Amino acid sequence: MALQSLVERIEHAFAPIRHVLKPILSDPSTMAVWALLVGASVGVLWWDVRKRNRALPSLMKGVWTLVVLYSGPFGLAVYRYAGRTQIDRDSLWRRGFRSTAHCYSGCGAGEIVGFAVLAGLLALESTVLTALGTFALAYLFGYALTVGPLMQEGVGFGRAVLDALYSETPSITVMEVTAIGTDLLLASQAKMTDPLFWGALALSLSVGFVFAFPINAALVYFGVKEGMKNPAEMGGDRHGGRERATD
Template identity: 60%
Template sequence: MSIQSTLQSFLTNPTYLTIWGVLVAISLSILVWDLWKNNEELGRLMKFVWGFTVLYSGPLGLAGYWWSGRTQIAHDSLWRKGFRSVSHCYSGCGSGEVTGVVIAVGLLALETLWVAVVTFTFAYILGYALTVGPLMEDGVPFGEAVKDAFYSETASITVMEVVAIGTDIWLAGEAAMSDVLFWTALVFSLTLGLVAAYPVNVLLIEFGVKEGMMNPAEMG
């Protein structure tokens, strides 16, 4: 059995999917409880970021939050900054990818190539928007905010989406929206995109291309 067919079998197995659904529900419950009980100081944007990260990646997203995103972390580090940064990118790009896929497949019934084009476009737009918006709230002019987002986020978004969309097409390129594989492959591919873009974000911060998200411990 090939890797592709093995993964397809795994992603359509009712037992595995039930276990994953339970893990995601538990992870989201823990996140919401901790944000409400222990981390109210976190900004609205980062609560949004962690919510989508855990929704898409379950226990992996929760582990990343616990390790790098709480005000209770003992000390900050490049690797923690990198995970906060990639999660920020992930929440916007993931939302854009889901939106793009639903529109391209569900509404427009496009062929695979155009599904990829539309999905890439939405992922870039929402990925950039999640950087442009906060910059403008801080008083940065729109043009300058767009340039800053393009400079700091393009490499991360590109790696994330090449891996995510490529994996999704590889696993579920022939699936319809009514198929379980359509949705499970999408979620699985999003997590692979997160993992692939993580070291990219670490390098971008290390070389000063990105500043990285603020140390949450400073908000506590």
């Protein structure tokens, strides 16, 4: 009863925002324009990686591809600010953005799979089951993207899992509470064939990123997470990085 009452109060508080966003996200033309923006953004990303940023590790190339697929021009802007070898200097904010992007790439995949399978293909009518299942997949994907690289570096499975739980749980939790909450608030009754289903999912992913960013920046600041390596150090010397940027 208490949980249901809390949910109802939240829905009531955000009703004006939902009233504005639902018609926009339900419009097929909106989704068509968004798809074009995402496609163009991915094209720009891949061109930049191929021409100027080949030094980036394969993992980060995959991370940035997923980030841009999820968030289009917003994801591309984050990449240009924090992920290229041509950045002038590293900073806490850039490290926070890279850490969030790494977390986002895995969690976003889990969220997409969760909603597509549970709410879409299986058409579960229970909001609670959909939310719990999507949470579980987001955690699984998010942790896997940390555990896998650690094990490749020679860390044992048990230690890698503990490190992932310690360093990733706060940011994953905040990201998924806000992302899944946004999606359910806007499209809990939408079918997989409805533009609203995909529009709300796309918006919710970026909302999760925005809310998780300060958490990741704080975790990096306090040493809980190391943060992803400065990409400028991957492209040879800094002068050489600038020369490549003008080719």
